[in-house]
Amino acid sequence: QKEVEQDPGPLSVPEGAIVSLNCTYSNSAFQYFMWYRQYSRKGPELLMYTYSSGNKEDGRFTAQVDKSSKYISLFIRDSQPSDSATYLCAMSSSGGSNYKLTFGKGTLLTVNP
Amino acid sequence: EPEVTQTPSHQVTQMGQEVILRCVPISNHLYFYWYRQILGQKVEFLVSFYNNEISEKSEIFDDQFSVERPDGSNFTLKIRSTKLEDSAMYFCASPPKGGTDTQYFGPGTRLTVL
16 A cells, blocks of 8 residues: 555646545654645645644635544635646654655646636 | 755756756755655655754665765755666755744756666
8 A cells, every 4th residue: 555645637627616635645653744736847835734633724725634534635715727736745754853755646637717 | 935946957967977966955954855756756755864964765865876965055966877767856855944844845956867
């Protein structure tokens, strides 16, 4: 079983739709959960960060973590064409001297005007 | 968003040649990371650096790779004898000032080995 699984899509939605992106993981030591946005051949851009279980909202973005199910989600409300990108989930455990990230493969999202 | 910078943006090299990739992380942070992403694949951890020492290496980070901090602010990733399969995007990452458990990524260096 892969440490982090993410449906690669592609996912195509109309402008204004609610988008749901998800990852599952197997390592129960993961405590820090992040979502990054990546455009082609660019560096990942940090969107959302959540520690342990719970919800976090930032504008049109909501991140949810359910540690009991080992499942994390990112919701995008009122999606815009500018949201078209690859979305990466990433997570790490409490590392002491190391908080290396383990990534999912990414979901390619296209928002159509 | 805090800025992490990388140079060059694109490096083309012949198989067997040495390459040096450079990064300037968020200033004075003790933590620092290198990752790579082969085209169409996921971002993979290479090596972590804490307080001027390597804290963990992945299986990918074999003897062909080395990481240094030649001065107080810059980091380098050296690949001694490049192979075709080293072609990838290489990213450095750094936590924000005062933080440890999130990471901001640089724009990456695209390495092409011919």
